[in-house]
Amino acid sequence: TYSNSYPRRVTAQPNEFASMRPEAATAFYYRSSVSLFSGSAPCSSSTPPQLTTPWAAGAFISSKQSSPYSLSSHSRPRLFAMDLRGERWTAPSLCLVLVLLQASISACAGAPKTYIVHMAASEKPSSFDFHHEWYASTVKSVSSAQIEAEEEEDAYARIVYNYETAIHGFAARLDEDEAERMAEAAGVLAVLPETVLQLHTTRSPDFLGIGPEVSNRIWASGLADHDVVVGVLDTGIWPESPSFSDKGLGPVPSKWKGLCQTGRGFTTADCNRKIIGARIFYSGYEASSGPINETTELKSPRDQDGHGTHTAATAAGSPVPDAGLFGYARGVARGMAPRARVAAYKVCWTGGCFSSDILAAVDRAVSDGVDVLSISLGGGASPYYRDSLSIASFGAMQMGVFIACSAGNAGPDPISLTNLSPWITTVGASTMDRDFPATVTFGNGANITGVSLYKGRKNLSPRQQYPVVYMGGNSSIPNPRSMCLEGTLEPNAVAGKIVICDRGISPRVQKGQVVKEAGGIGMILANTAANGEELVADSHLLPAVAVGESEGVAAKKYTRTAPKPTGTLSFAGTKLGIRPSPVVAAFSSRGPNYLTLEILKPDLIAPGVNILAAWSGDASPSSLASDRRRVGFNILSGTSMSCPHVAGVAALLKASHPDWSPAQIKSALMTTAYVHDNTYHVLKDAATGDASTPFEHGAGHIHPVRALNPGLVYDIGQNEYLEFLCTQNLTRTQLKGFTKNSNMTCKGSFSSPGDLNYPAISAVFSDQPATPLMVRRTVTNVGPPSSTYHVKVTKFKGADVVVEPSTLHFSSANQKLAYKVTLRTKAAQKTPEYGALSWSDGVHVVRSPLVLTWLPPM
Secondary structure (H helix, E strand, C coil), X not given: CXXXXXXXXXXXXXXXXXXXXXXXXXXXXXXXXXXXXXXXXXXXXXXXXXXXXXXXXXXXXXXXXXXXXXXXXXXXXXXXXXXXXXXXXXXXXHHHHHHHHHHHHHHHCCCCEEEEEEECHHHCCCCCCCHHHHHHHHHHHHCCCCCCHHHCHHHHHHEEEEECCCCCEEEEEECHHHHHHHHHCCCEEEEEECCEEEECCCCHHHHCCCXXXXXXXXXXXXXXXXXXXXXXXXXXXXXXCHHHCCCCCCCCCCCCCCCECCECCECHHHCCCCEEEEEECCHHHHHHHCCCCCCCCCCCCECXXXXXXXXXXXXXXXXXXXXXXXXXXXXXXXXXXCXXXXXXXXXXXXXXXXXXXXXXXXXXXXXXXXXXXXXXXXXXXXXXXXXXXXXXXXXXXXXXXXXXXXXXXXXXXXXXXXXXXXXXXXXXXXXXXXXXXXXXXXXXXXXXXXXXXXXXXXXXXXXXXXXXXXCCCCCCCCCCCCCCCCCCXXXXXXXXXXXXXXXXXXXXXXXXXXXXXXXXXXXXXXXXXXXXXXXXXXCCCCCEEXXXXXXXXXXXXXXXXXXXXXXXXXXXXCEECCCCCCEECCCCCCCCCCCCCCCCCCCEEEECXXXXXXXCCCCCCCCCCCCCCCCCEEEECCHHHHHHXXXXXXXXXXXXXXXXXXXXXXXXXXXXXXXXXXXXXXXXXXXXXXXXXXXXXXXXXXXHHHHCCCCEEXXXXXXXXXXXXXXXXXXXXXXXXXXXXXXXXXXXXXXXXXXXXXXCEEEEECCCCCCCEEEEEEEEECCCCCEEEEEEECXXXXXEEXXXXXXXXXXXXXXXEEEEXXXXXXXXXXXXXXXXXXXXXXXXXXXEEEEEEECCCC
């Protein structure tokens, strides 16, 4: 199993596991095991239940923060002993894992489920006029119950979607026996079970250096014929938000083939010259979970959650003056590409985001004519040929569409990334130079600092002291009472007091609601080791301050040692110029890329902490049902927020360079990214306070202005990507899922995955003693026609690095020149080494991260 949302039958082929490198096999086992304990869905539903208290607090040593969309949507227990970066994970026995797996298989063996079937379109028999006829016939041929001729429409009824553009195939309801027979049917490339993905849930344009004067210059009238459309796959859109005003925009681009789908609460009038498309995709969801409850959920593009509105506005929102949240972060809110058009594809519903719906949305978006796709969704990491989103995004790339995806919110655990395909731009999250400081002042005169977005009528007086209590006792291990879980706080113990609550299991704001309902008057939200010193601000329902792990330890020590501990809370509003910034967010998922170590992931980082953007009028700022507040803008954190930053900047680049390929845009973003903060030191990791590495920040933090004029780019076409796939030991059938025809054969032009013309270089020494490695790259001149570039390479302890030639002379625009990098081991290192390879002409610096990894001997 690969999904971290719910368990399903193990479908990995035996030789797939056997062929993995040791570290990849370990990660494979880790991810396979995690899903078993993330909640098991009944056969009729794919919606995972919440963890119960005995599991959450008893069976597991620790668990991830569970928060609405912005951090992890579900807790991620650690299951077995494994030591990475000093962390140990302890687990129940493997026998228990196997028993639970077998139980889940037996319980659901006969129930129909949705499967995504990838087809070789070129193999359609001539007896069929249309592909959908062939698909229905194939379903009929594998049906467990004989379908009579007069009931042939039953085969059509079992088909949930037909896919025509980004991928070829269909989604259908099948039982397991039918799915096995389907895998053997003529023309079938792959049969993949439905998976559930989760959402990875102002100042950023100025922080990124693309204020109004820059974006207006990019969107000059001379570029009017290059209207760029950003497609957003999410929870829909709130069209009344001023962030989607079409003031100043011209007619809808003539190339656009999309439409405005109507439904309850959404009419054609809700689309305009800004929102030029809106569609909904729910057939996969309903096939797995039953009909949507239309009394509580709108079956229309209208966003009742807020997440989709927030991401769409972050990518391409129109400027809105005097925006803010309860007085915090007040200023002009605008997206990265304020004059780009928006197309909203609603794929997420109350029970999650189903892969068949997501694929249908990608397929339709490409057909509609989007230029950029922003997908802030993710599940577990699967091999490329088993990842339907990977296959669909490959098809979108072939059509010239740039795809940005969130890296995931499973940090600081290593090997926690999602969306690993090299044709996808995988985006991690970082902080900005803006914060929302708040202070806890104790009765002994000590102050600890944190953050908060609290703005309510009930404030604590800074001149008065209030009792402080921590319900966790003397233990350093969080428990249900210390985490302020629902039903664990007794009013006689907390009424009239400020309560210290440990992060974990339940949403952060919900902890404050539990304190409030028990009679508490304030909350100190303390990070645990899993969160470190990273601070995420929330719009709490009572006076509350979030503090880092060390400050939390100090606060709890004070309550244990003081005879009568007291304190008060104060709030300082918005502060700019925070140093250091940016910092890699602790929750941002980390590498290495266990599918292919030679492809460095994440690709880069972008602002994803405390991001202000438009919000749904149907949702509270905390996303809690008990919260009756409504706001026009909200502040969220997550790689869900960093992803649309990159998608919006990609739209800017597409407007400025309409002839650039998705790979050229990605290269420009990566090779101009920076790796130093505003104190001129290397970027730091919020989880540890130490310097971050390319496994955390990728190529670095985006620099949009430099990306507009990168000098050189690394281009990659579909043939190069296919040669890369040929190095991944795919069978001919698996490869055809990407080629969509039977004529493609591997040319063997790549000796290793590292030969892909990627903007980052990850060299892997797999032999001991290590043999020399050779990496080849080709750069395209997109700067001045006549230019000369000189190379500069980091000196490494473990290897000598030689680049030939060391100088590149260009004489024309779009000229391509190649170079090779030879790496010879001097002394194999136990841990990876990090550096860079840069080309410079005195104006441009084209920087590629360079990572050297020595695998231990087998």
